Amino acid sequence: MENCIIKNENLSFVYDDEGTSVSAVSAVIPPALDDVTVSIKKGEYIAVLGHNGSGKSTFAKLLNMILKPINGRVYIDGKDITCEEFTEDEMFEVRSKVGMVFQNPDNQLVATVVEEDVAFGPENLGLPRAEIRKRVDEALDVVGMAEYANHAPHKLSGGQKQRVAIAGIIAMKPKVIIFDESTAMLDPLGRREVLEIMEKLNREDNITVINITHYMEEAARADRVLIINDGKLLLDGSPREIFSKVDFLHSIGLESPQGTELLFELSSLGYDVPTDAISEDECYDALKTLLGKGGKLA
Amino acid sequence: MISDITLGQFFPGNSPIHKLDPRTKLLLTVAFIVAVFLANSPLAFFSLFLAVLTLVLASQISFKVILKGIKPIIYVLIFTALINIFMTRGEGEPLISFYIIKIYKEGIIRAFFMAFRVILLIIGTSVLLTYTTSPISLTDGIESLLSPLKKIGVPVHVFAMMMTIALRFIPTLIEETEKIMNAQKSRGADFSSGSLIKRAKALIPLLIPLFVSSFKRADELAIAMECRCYRGDKNRTKLVKLSYKPKDFLWFAFGILFISLMIALRIIPQHISGSISEELFNFLFFKI
Numbered sequence: 001m002e003n004c005i006i007k008n009e010n011l012s013f014v015y016d017d018e019g020t021s022v023s024a025v026s027a028v029i030p031p032a033l034d035d036v037t038v039s040i041k042k043g044e045y046i047a048v049l050g051h052n053g054s055g056k057s058t059f060a061k062l063l064n065m066i067l068k069p070i071n072g073r074v075y076i077d078g079k080d081i082t083c084e085e086f087t088e089d090e091m092f093e094v095r096s097k098v099g100m101v102f103q104n105p106d107n108q109l110v111a112t113v114v115e116e117d118v119a120f121g122p123e124n125l126g127l128p129r130a131e132i133r134k135r136v137d138e139a140l141d142v143v144g145m146a147e148y149a150n151h152a153p154h155k156l157s158g159g160q161k162q163r164v165a166i167a168g169i170i171a172m173k174p175k176v177i178i179f180d181e182s183t184a185m186l187d188p189l190g191r192r193e194v195l196e197i198m199e200k201l202n203r204e205d206n207i208t209v210i211n212i213t214h215y216m217e218e219a220a221r222a223d224r225v226l227i228i229n230d231g232k233l234l235l236d237g238s239p240r241e242i243f244s245k246v247d248f249l250h251s252i253g254l255e256s257p258q259g260t261e262l263l264f265e266l267s268s269l270g271y272d273v274p275t276d277a278i279s280e281d282e283c284y285d286a287l288k289t290l291l292g293k294g295g296k297l298a
Numbered sequence: 299m300i301s302d303i304t305l306g307q308f309f310p311g312n313s314p315i316h317k318l319d320p321r322t323k324l325l326l327t328v329a330f331i332v333a334v335f336l337a338n339s340p341l342a343f344f345s346l347f348l349a350v351l352t353l354v355l356a357s358q359i360s361f362k363v364i365l366k367g368i369k370p371i372i373y374v375l376i377f378t379a380l381i382n383i384f385m386t387r388g389e390g391e392p393l394i395s396f397y398i399i400k401i402y403k404e405g406i407i408r409a410f411f412m413a414f415r416v417i418l419l420i421i422g423t424s425v426l427l428t429y430t431t432s433p434i435s436l437t438d439g440i441e442s443l444l445s446p447l448k449k450i451g452v453p454v455h456v457f458a459m460m461m462t463i464a465l466r467f468i469p470t471l472i473e474e475t476e477k478i479m480n481a482q483k484s485r486g487a488d489f490s491s492g493s494l495i496k497r498a499k500a501l502i503p504l505l506i507p508l509f510v511s512s513f514k515r516a517d518e519l520a521i522a523m524e525c526r527c528y529r530g531d532k533n534r535t536k537l538v539k540l541s542y543k544p545k546d547f548l549w550f551a552f553g554i555l556f557i558s559l560m561i562a563l564r565i566i567p568q569h570i571s572g573s574i575s576e577e578l579f580n581f582l583f584f585k586i
Contacts, residue, residue, distance in 0.1 A: 066521055092527045100525040107518035110526075112308055112433045112466050119537035121526040126533040133537065150310050154469040168526060 004075070005176055005208050006040040006063060006098075011072035013058050013231075032058040034231040035072070040210070042175070045202045047219035047239070048212040050228040051253050056212050059228060060178045063210075064098040065091050077175065096125055099169035103181040105161035106154075114156075114164050115140065115149040121172040132171075139167040143197055159190020166197055176208040177201065183213065195221070216243070216257040220278040227254070244276040259283030266290070307469065308432050313358040314545070315430045320439025322546040326553045327426045333560040334419045342563040343414060349556060350418050353425045367424055368417060375413050382409035433465035435538060442540055455531035463519070471512065478507050 013033040033055045040046060050056040061067040062074060065081055073082050076094050080086075099121075102108050111117035115136050122132040140146045143163040153161055162182060169177055179198060183191040195218060202209040211218060219225050225242045227235040229252045235242050243249070243256040246264040255261060259280055263273045273290050277283045310316075315323070330349075337343050354364060386409075388402025395401075427436060441458040448454050479489065482503050489500050 061521075064525060066524060088529075092529060095525055095527050100522075102518060102522055104515075104518060106470050107515045108522040110463065110466060110519070110523060112462075113310065116432065116537060120523075120528070123535055123537060124527040124529065126535050129535060129537065129539060132535065136537065152308065152310065152469075154473070172526065 003042050004039045005042045005077055006038075007073075007075040008036055008038050008062075009073045009075075011036040011059075011062060011069050011074065013055075013062060013067060013069050015058075031055075031231050033062070033069075033228075036228070036231075036233045037072075038226065038233060038236065040176075040208060042208055043202070043206045044208050045199070045221075045223045046208075046210045046226060047222035047224070048210060048226045048228060049214065049216070049219050049254060051214065054228050055231040056228045057180055058231075060100065060180050060210065060212055063176070063178065064095050064100055066100075092125075096121075096172045097174055098176045098178065099172055099174035100178045100180060101162070101165050101169055101182045103184050105158060105165050105185070108165045108168070109153045109161065112152055112154075113149075114145065114151050114153055117153060117164060118167045118171050121168055125172060135171040135173070136167075139171040142170055142201070143167045157190060158186045159193045162186060162190065162194050163197060166194070170201070174207065176210065178210045178212065180212050181214070182211075183215065183218065191215075191218075216255055220257045220260075227252070229253075239278050240276050243278050246275065263287075307428065308465075309359060309363065309429050310432070311358055311430065313356060313430065315353065315357040315425065317545070318430075318549060319540055319542055319546045320431050320435045321443055321540060322542065322549055323426050323431055324436075324439050324443060326549060327423050329553045329557050330422050330426065331419065333557050334415055334422070336557075336560045336564050337415065339563060340411075342560060343411060343418075345556075345559060345563070346418050346422075347414075350422045350425070353422060357425045357430050359425060359429050363429070364421055364425070367429075368420060371416070371420060375416055378416070379409040379413045382412050433462055435540075436465075437462045438536065438538070438540060467512075467515070470515075471508070474511060475504065475508055478504055 011033055012031050012035055014029055014031045036059065048056045048059065058067065062069050063076070069082060073080055075081070077097060079090075079094075081091075081094050109117050110120050118136045118139055119132050122135050127135070136149075137146070140149055143166050145160065145163050145167060148156065148160065148164075153164060156164065166177075166182075177198075179194075183194050186194060198209050198211060199221070201207045209222075211222060213219055220239045220243060222239060225235070225237065225239050226233060227242060227249075234252065235245070235248075243260045246256050246261065249256055256264065257278055260275065260278055260283070263277055263283060263286055264275050266273050267275050271290060272293070273286050277286050333349075334346060337346050354361070383401055383405045384399060386402060386405030387400075388404035390403065392400040392402050393406070431439070437458040440461070441454055444452070444454045444457075479487075483489070487500060487503060489497065489504070491497075492500070
């Protein structure tokens with residue numbers, strides 16, 4: 001249990017009309033998050049799926065104390081961040097451990113020069129100047145934006161802006177980075193750039209990555225997928241386990257990756273194909289085998 | 299189209315002006331503004347013009363950019379110039395007399411200098427500050443210059459942060475305005491014809507979505523800043539520390555010299571400076 005970076009117990013949250021948290025569970029407003037219990041290990045690569053309004057962003061905001069749960073406990077790195085006597089200093093420590101990258105890159109950048117923006121987080125942590133300099137350079141290197149250090153962010157492409165935003169988080173040296181639909185507003189190229197950085201951080205720096213998304217192809221690349229629907233954690237498992245439950249996903253308005261969907265359709269027509277292929281390559285192989293057999297019905 | 303507006307935008311670069319300490323630039327700007335309003339003789343204006351020209355050349359900002367910066371105020375300039383031309387009463391015979399409209403030589407001179415003064419003011423301040431100083435270092439400069447006020451409870455850091463963010467979002471909001479305008483135009487909205495009132499009314503469907511999205515942006519930005527541990531100036535350090543360098547003192551010396559010159563030109567008896575001015579003026583604008 002000690003290698004769990006994040007642990008939630010019976011987490012619940014309700015928005016009131018003004019969008020702030022209310023003190024008690026109300027019967028009128030459905031909870032945004034309802035009794036969610038999940039533990040996340042250090043260095044895991046997790047995808048959280050759910051359609052709009054399912055509570056997945058609320059889930060993320062509870063992990064770095066942007067929102068406070070009305071019920072349940074959150075442990076970050078072994079510390080209970082939901083207890084009463086949590087001080088402000090401790091709160092900022094949690095936020096520096098759990099970084100968050102949002103959807104719209106424009107609305108995350110504070111400064112008008114790339115490197116000054118990346119420095120914003122470390123500056124807030126009160127680090128000495130030399131250390132800030134070092135972290136900024138390293139972070140820009142990791143995301144491949146070092147040559148743009150002195151550029152104005154509004155002249156960059158969406159993908160580049162998002163990479164700068166990620167550098168701003170990396171510079172705080174977090175243990176967990178939550179990507180809250182960070183690829184949703186990007187073009188395919190930008191999306192791939194951001195996804196590659198995400199996976200590189202997970203692989204090389206052992207940072208726990210939580211990717212909240214509605215792209216099934218992205219989720220299929222994670223170690224573990226969580227499905228949240230109407231504030232409830234419905235499924236928790238490997239992408240292969242989750243995406244082979246095509247019928248169930250359909251029933252809650254989600255889909256599997258296109259390849260899996262195709263194989264599922266074929267199999268329901270009676271063809272002999274595996275339905276747990278989640279990557280394009282696996283799907284290709286499955287179809288090749290099928291065609292090699294002459295496409296006979298099983 | 300709208301994104302052509304350059305007023306208040308930073309052009310990164312490596313010129314001597316870019317490298318100055320923002321506090322130096324702020325103090326020089328204040329001195330410059332005082333100098334602009336001290337100037338009342340052609341000779342003084344001529345020195346101002348030379349000073350601005352030096353600044354522009356030193357900043358390595360292209361003239362095209364600078365001219366673009368003046369464009370938005372051109373109507374204001376024309377309007378004030380016309381008011382000055384028509385409203386100034388001179389001593390001698392009017393140059394043109396048409397019913398109640400009388401135009402005197404003094405009016406034309408005054409209008410000309412008025413316009414000249416405003417143009418120099420805009421160019422000088424934007425070259426010294428906004429074009430060559432990144433808004434963050436500008437705000438750092440203001441914050442540092444005003445920091446004595448913290449002792450009497452003025453929230454200097456908060457103001458500085460507000461300014462940084464405002465400056466940061468100018469280009470973003472301009473982009474957004476353009477997008478909304480195009481969206482409304484594609485649905486038949488007309489922003490460029492009709493009476494003034496009609497045009498003002500046409501702006502409502504532009505302003506409402508712009509305001510709504512700005513509030514949304516503000517909300518998201520606030521959360522993003524909190525996630526990056528922002529907590530005001532409590533326990534906050536800076537990547538770039540401001541420090542005066544020898545060249546800052548050199549520029550201070552220039553500034554002091556220049557403002558002394560302007561004061562001298564102002565208090566030297568009019569008949570001395572006046573006659574030089576008169577000749578210069580006649581030479582510049584009537585002989586050519």
